[in-house]
Structures are given as structure tokens and as C-alpha cells.
Amino acid sequence: MNSFTIAARELRSLFLSPLAWTLLGVTQLLFAYLFLSQVDYYLTIQAKLAGITAAPGITDLIVAPILGNAATILLLITPLLTMRLISDERRNKTISLLFSAPISMTEIILGKFLATFAFLMVVLLLVSLMPLSLLSIGSLDSGKFLAGLLGMVLLLASFSALGVYMSAIAPQPTIAAVGSFGVLLLLWIIDWSSNVSDSASDVLSYLSILHHFENLLQGLVNSTDVIYFILFIGSFLILSIKRLDNDRLQK
Amino acid sequence: MTTLIEVNKLSRQFGEHCVVDDVSFFLKKGEVLGFLGPNGAGKSTTMKMICGTLAPTLGSVKINGYDMLEQPKLAKAELGCLPEIPPLYPELTVDEFLHYCAKLHGVSKPSLKQAVDHGKEKCALTEVGDRLIGNLSKGFQQRVGIAQAILHNPSVVVLDEPTVGLDPMQIMEIRQLIRDLGKEHSVILSTHILSEVQQSCSRVQIIHQGKLVLSEGIDDLTARMTSSTLKVQLRQPPELADLQAINAVTEVDLLGDQHFRLHHLPEHKLAEEFAELAVKNHWGLLHLNEEKHSMEEIFISLTKDTEINE
Numbered sequence: 001m002n003s004f005t006i007a008a009r010e011l012r013s014l015f016l017s018p019l020a021w022t023l024l025g026v027t028q029l030l031f032a033y034l035f036l037s038q039v040d041y042y043l044t045i046q047a048k049l050a051g052i053t054a055a056p057g058i059t060d061l062i063v064a065p066i067l068g069n070a071a072t073i074l075l076l077i078t079p080l081l082t083m084r085l086i087s088d089e090r091r092n093k094t095i096s097l098l099f100s101a102p103i104s105m106t107e108i109i110l111g112k113f114l115a116t117f118a119f120l121m122v123v124l125l126l127v128s129l130m131p132l133s134l135l136s137i138g139s140l141d142s143g144k145f146l147a148g149l150l151g152m153v154l155l156l157a158s159f160s161a162l163g164v165y166m167s168a169i170a171p172q173p174t175i176a177a178v179g180s181f182g183v184l185l186l187l188w189i190i191d192w193s194s195n196v197s198d199s200a201s202d203v204l205s206y207l208s209i210l211h212h213f214e215n216l217l218q219g220l221v222n223s224t225d226v227i228y229f230i231l232f233i234g235s236f237l238i239l240s241i242k243r244l245d246n247d248r249l250q251k
Numbered sequence: 252m253t254t255l256i257e258v259n260k261l262s263r264q265f266g267e268h269c270v271v272d273d274v275s276f277f278l279k280k281g282e283v284l285g286f287l288g289p290n291g292a293g294k295s296t297t298m299k300m301i302c303g304t305l306a307p308t309l310g311s312v313k314i315n316g317y318d319m320l321e322q323p324k325l326a327k328a329e330l331g332c333l334p335e336i337p338p339l340y341p342e343l344t345v346d347e348f349l350h351y352c353a354k355l356h357g358v359s360k361p362s363l364k365q366a367v368d369h370g371k372e373k374c375a376l377t378e379v380g381d382r383l384i385g386n387l388s389k390g391f392q393q394r395v396g397i398a399q400a401i402l403h404n405p406s407v408v409v410l411d412e413p414t415v416g417l418d419p420m421q422i423m424e425i426r427q428l429i430r431d432l433g434k435e436h437s438v439i440l441s442t443h444i445l446s447e448v449q450q451s452c453s454r455v456q457i458i459h460q461g462k463l464v465l466s467e468g469i470d471d472l473t474a475r476m477t478s479s480t481l482k483v484q485l486r487q488p489p490e491l492a493d494l495q496a497i498n499a500v501t502e503v504d505l506l507g508d509q510h511f512r513l514h515h516l517p518e519h520k521l522a523e524e525f526a527e528l529a530v531k532n533h534w535g536l537l538h539l540n541e542e543k544h545s546m547e548e549i550f551i552s553l554t555k556d557t558e559i560n561e
Binding site (some may be wrong): 160 | 265302353
């Protein structure tokens with residue numbers, strides 16, 4: 001309950017600043033351009049596809065790439081969204097309002113997390129409207145589409161959780177942004193070197209966010225992938241709670 | 252009367268540096284406690300520990316019987332805090348902000364509006380309800396901070412330097428507000444303005460280098476201030492023993508040729524009596540002065556003493 005109060009305040013402040021609207025506008029413009037070029041590409045190869053049996057459909061050729069590209073763009077943007085969450089409150093000393101109110105650290109962190117997550121869900125809704133518009137001219141593989149959406153939801157929740165944690169440990173918003181961007185990008189590309197040695201590559205590819213996300217994009221809903229995301233979200237939220245509690249215990 | 256705040260052997264260390272050292276006190280319902288101390292004495296640290304924003308190294312804080320560490324939610328629900336820097340969101344309006352604070356403090360939905368209206372009324376904010384906090388003057392922001400601390404009707408209100416940045420009229424209003432609050436709540440007020448303590452507090456504590464050096468009621472302090480010494484100058488002074496023999500005189504200091512300081516029992520008004528006596532005995536009274544200690548003097552002597560002791 002208190003988490004929702006905090007999340008509502010956070011969202012309100014976000015939408016009162018130009019940041020939220022700018023992010024929504026810019027991302028939507030980028031997604032639209034990517035969507036159009038993807039549709040364009042599909043139209044040029046449509047003739048060739050007609051000759052192949054069991055050819056990939058529009059879900060594979062348009063929806064999955066759009067969601068994949070959206071994920072990359074959001075990886076760049078989420079750190080900007082999460083950077084102020086806690087470090088700004090700490091700098092402006094408004095954090096003491098939360099500390100002296102009858103709410104737990106868990107509720108504070110959950111509130112911050114929910115606010116970011118809710119905003120990213122708005123972005124996701126706007127993105128998924130574009131593939132849905134294809135329904136007017138054809139049909140989508142709804143299973144694959146939903147698996148892709150599930151992947152996006154889990155991915156964006158992970159981005160938010162990491163962002164909250166980085167904002168909790170960083171003394172300044174910009175440092176939080178750089179930190180979360182760095183960690184996210186590293187986890188994104190960590191399995192690029194996976195063919196170096198076999199035993200290490202298993203670990204690296206398990207750590208890679210992209211690896212788990214791609215499975216879901218292709219319509220493969222594995223419990224391994226879902227559990228990976230849930231562990232990711234859970235651990236960073238717990239770390240954030242510990243870090244925030246440390247403010248009270250500071251030596 | 253119920254004890255609302257119980258501070259027990261509270262200590263706080265930052266690394267090797269001990270900021271608050273073994274501070275204990277309690278506060279009953281209806282008391283206003285003035286918390287005084289020079290800069291860096293540990294006032295704000297103590298206040299933060301009472302508000303639960305900082306965990307103590309040792310000791311405990313109990314608010315209305317609830318331990319701050321063991322039952323933080325129940326303890327904090329009884330508490331309203333105004334930290335040194337008021338925690339305000341400049342992008343929100345006064346109404347939005349106060350609604351948010353009321354919700355955070357668990358004010359139920361039906362009584363939300365009433366609580367906010369009541370808080371605004373008490374702090375004279377009714378007219379600025381729909382203005383952005385960021386556009387308000389420092390004085391108004393300070394009042395929003397106070398309103399935030401009292402709107403959920405807590406039993407304990409902690410105000411850290413509440414009158415900073417206010418104009419004289421507003422200071423008068425805030426002092427009145429603090430006195431009003433003191434009727435229904437316990438109030439802890441930290442300040443470095445001594446007259447403020449005299450006007451609004453019922454008890455005074457002075458903290459110096461992390462230790463409590465004085466803790467007494469304002470009446471005792473006033474008694475301490477209306478001093479119990481007379482400074483006199485006599486042209487033809489009698490023997491010291493004669494002066495010593497005067498009723499209620501406890502001690503006589505010879506300050507120099509013709510100058511004396513008479514210590515007397517505090518409840519005895521000696522000045523008039525001494526004047527008559529001096530005239531009758533032809534001592535040639537030149538100067539008679541009732542010595543007064545200002546609060547500043549007491550403050551300085553207390554904070555200096557401990558420095559010498561160390």
C-alpha cells in the first residue's frame with residue numbers, strides 16, 4: 001500500500017518533468033522508424049518467401065526484430081530514468097521524510113521499482129501497438145507474440161531493479177546512470193566471447209541477459225529463462241534494500 | 252502523566268569519533284523540550300536518532316512505549332519530524348505534497364482531506380495550497396515542513412531549528428504554534444536561539460561535545476538566572492563579619508577596596524533590606540546592584556566548564 005503511494009508520487013514527479021515526455025516521444029519516433037524499415041524489408045523479400053515451405057511469417061520477421069530493437073534502445077534509456085530515484089532524494093535530503101515515516105525500507109525500494117516499471121510498461125504498450133496494427137492486414141502468431149511480450153516485461157523489470165540498485169549506491173545521479181548502463185551492456189554482450197573455452201562459456205552464456213531474452217523472443221518459454229529474470233530482479237531489489245538500510249547504520 | 256519519549260543511554264559514533272555520548276532523558280506529555288548546544292555538539296545527530304533516520308551505536312529510543320529499533324513502524328507512526336533541511340519536493344504543490352505525507356503516515360482516506368486542511372490552517376498555508384513548493388519563499392517552505400510534521404496528529408513532534416529563515420512575525424506565529432502543540436503533544440525543539448527556548452519551552456537541555464551538561468525545567472533555569480548575589484560598593488565598609496551576620500547572607504567576597512559581593516539565599520529579596528541597613532549604619536552606600544545571569548552566560552559557562560575539564 002505504502003509502496004503504491006511512493007510509486008504514485010514518483011510517477012507524478014516524473015510526468016511533471018519534461019524527461020518522461022521527451023523519453024516517450026523520442027523512443028516512439030525511433031520505434032516507428034525501425035518498424036517501418038522492418039515492414040519495408042518484409043515487403044521486399046515477401047516474393048522470395050512465397051516459394052519456401054514453412055517460411056518465417058510476419059511474427060518472426062517483423063515482431064521479433066521490433067521487440068529486440070526496442071530492448072536495445074530501452075537498455076540505453078532506462079539508466080536515465082532510474083538514475084535519480086534514490087540518489088536525488090539523498091542529495092535533496094528528502095529521503096529523511098521516507099525514513100521517519102512508518103514505512104519499511106522494503107516498501108521504499110518496491111515503490112521506486114514499481115514507478116520505473118510502470119513507466120516502462122507504458123513504453124512497452126506503445127511499442128506493442130505497432131505489431132498489433134499488423135492485425136488489420138494479416139494475422140500474428142499470438143503464442144510467439146505473447147512470449148516476446150513476456151520477455152520484454154521480465155527484461156524491463158530487470159532493467160528497473162538494476163537501475164534502482166545503482167541509484168541506491170551512487171552518490172550522484174550521473175554516476176548511477178553510467179553504472180547501470182555499464183552493467184547492463186556488459187551483461188548484454190558477456191557471451192560474445194563464449195567460444196573461447198567451453199566450461200567458461202556455459203557460465204557466461206547463462207549470465208547473459210540477451211541469451212535468455214532471445215529464447216523468449218523466439219517463442220521458447222523456458223523455466224530456466226524465467227527463473228533467471230526473477231532471480232535477477234529479486235537479488236538487485238534485496239541488495240538495494242540492504243544498501244538503503246546502510247544509510248541508517250552508516251559508520 | 253504518560254512518558255512519550257524515553258531516550259536511554261544513547262550513543263553514536265562515526266568511525267572513531269564519538270558524536271553523542273551516553274545521553275539519557277525522557278519527556279512527558281505536554282512538555283516542550285528545548286535542545287540547545289553549540290555547533291557540532293551533536294544536536295542534529297540526537298534528533299536524527301529520535302526520528303529513526305539514524306541508528307544509534309548504543310542505547311535505545313522509545314516513542315510512546317514503542318522501541319524505535321524493535322517496532323519501528325509503530326514508533327514512527329507516533330512521530331512527526333522536521334529535519335534541519337525541510338524534505339520538500341519542489342515540483343509538487345503544497346496540497347499534493349501534504350496529501351502524500353499524510354498517506355505515508357497512514358492517515359486513512361476519509362480523514363485525509365480534514366488532516367491536510369487542519370495542518371494548513373495551523374501553519375497558515377490555506378492560501379498557498381495550490382502553489383508549487385519550489386516557488387514559495389523560504390519562510391513558507393519552512394511552514395510546509397512544519398505542517399508535514401504535524402498533520403497526522405503525532406504524539407511526539409521533533410523540530411530541528413524550525414524558525415530558521417522566518418521573518419519576525421512568522422517567528423512569533425511559529426512560537427505560538429509550538430506552545431499550542433505542547434498542550435496536546437510532546438515537542439522537542441532544537442535551536443541555537445536562546446530567547447526562543449525561554450519563550451516556548453518548558454524544559455531545557457544543553458548538549459556539549461555529545462554529553463548532556465544541563466537538563467532542567469525552565470522555572471529552575473529562570474531561578475538560576477535571577478541571581479542570588481548583590482554587588483555593593485560602600486564608602487565606609489564595616490568589618491567582613493558584620494556583613495556576614497546580615498540575615499540570609501551566606502557568603503561575602505571582598506572584590507577590592509570598598510567593593511563586595513554578597514551571596515544570599517535565592518528566595519530572599521535582600522536588596523531593599525540591605526539598602527535600609529546601610530543607611531541606618533552609615534556605611535555610605537555608593538552602589539547596589541542585583542547581579543543577573545543571562546541565559547547566554549549560563550550557556551557559555553556550562554559549555555566552557557567541560558572544555559576546561561577535559
